[in-house]
Amino acid sequence: MNVTEKTESVSPWVTAAQAIAPEVRASAPEEDHAPVAEEQPIGFVAAHGGAGATAWAAILDGADHGQQLPADAPPVVLVARASWHGIDAAKAAIAAHGPAAFSAVLIVPAAPGRTPRMIQNELKVLAGAVPLIPVPWVSGLLIKRSALADFTDVPAKDLAKVRAALSTTKGEMK
Secondary structure (H helix, E strand, O other): OOHHHHHHHOOHHHHHHHHHHHHHHHHOOOOOOOOOOOOOOOEEEEOOOOOOHHHHHHHOOOEEOOOOOOOOOOOEEEEEEOOHHHHHHHHHHHHHHOHHHEEEEEEEOOOOOOOOHHHHHHHHHHHOOOOEEEOOOOHHHHHOOHHHOOHHHOOHHHHHHHHHHHHHHHHOOO
């Protein structure tokens, strides 16, 4: 088959489509190749040693920053125990960095059962500066390495409440 026979065997529809293809490509909007910003995991900062930041960061798929506030980062969640020591440490962190540095304070129970009245009163004072998110007492976390904590360690209903509260406070970040 020679070149003349090839052109004669090509459909006129194909030839017409090939002729207008460059015009169609030229008028098509350019594709946006800008990288899509991935949603950063929620950062967790411990107000004090033993606060539970590592465990709760693992449970909630967050980033554990230890006791160091990350530089140039969006507001993070401060984690503190519901104890005198924990509340004082949370107050000190908020005083040092300002309330805008924290989207919320995750309050981890210091013991199972009812929180003592004096601690409840101090938590109300703390809530005046930054929203509080109470998490449930999970006894299984006491016998597990913090980094190995998993969302399955927390009852689903309680976990849903914590996640909902976090998503609400994330929207309030300044």
